[in-house]
C-alpha cells in the first residue's frame with residue numbers, strides 16, 4: 001500500500017495579510033512554502049500544492065498544483081477534496097494535509113496522525129489550544145461523502161470530521177502550529193526561528 005500523499009493547503013485568500021500568497025512571503029531568508037515543503041516531504045510519499053489562480057507563480061517549486069473544484073472559496077475542506085481527488089488518480093489511499101502558512105509544524109506529524117487514524121483512516125492534529133483542522137489524515141474513500149457535504153453547504157472542518165469519528169493526534173506544543181496570518185505574525189515568526 002502506498003504511503004499518504006502530502007497536500008499543502010494554500011487555497012485561501014489571505015485577507016488578513018492584504019491578499020496574495022502568504023506562503024510566498026520570506027521568513028528567515030526563505031519562502032514559507034519552502035519551509036513547509038521541506039518539513040512535509042520526508043513524512044509523505046510525494047507532495048502536491050492546493051492553490052487557486054494562475055499556478056505559474058509556483059513554477060520554482062517543481063510541484064503539482066491542484067485547484068479547488070468547489071467554486072467560491074469554500075474553505076480548507078475544499079482544498080482537502082482537491083487533494084483527495086488528485087490522490088485517487090495517483091493510487092494513494094490517504095492524504096496528509098499541512099497548511100502553507102504554518103512553518104513550524106511537527107516533524108512527526110504523519111506517524112502521529114497514522115496512529116490516531118488507525119481505526120477509520122481519519123484523524124486531526126490537536127495541541128493544548130484545540131484542534132488543528134488543517135493538519136489531518138484523510139481517506140480517499142470518503143471523498144464522495146466530502147463532496148456531497150460541500151455541495152450541501154458544509155464549511156466547518158470539525159463538523160465533518162466529527163460525523164466520521166475522526167481520531168485526534170495530540171501534540172504538546174501550541175507553538176508548532178503558529179500560523180502566519182498578519183504582517184505582525186510574520187514578525188513574530190522571525191523571532192521564533
Ligand SMILES: Nc1nc2c(ncn2[C@@H]2O[C@H](COP(=O)(O)OP(=O)(O)OP(=O)(O)O)[C@@H](O)[C@H]2O)c(=O)[nH]1
Pocket residue numbers: 009010011012013014015016017050051068072073074075076077078079080098099100101134181
Ligand atoms: N483550498 C482552499 N483552502 C483554503 C480556503 N480558505 C482557506 N484555506 C486554507 O486553509 C488554511 C487556513 O486558512 P485561513 O488562515 O483561515 O484563511 P486564509 O484565506 O489563509 O487567510 P484569511 O483570509 O486572512 O482568513 C490555509 O492553509 C488556507 O490556505 C479555500 O477557500 N480553499
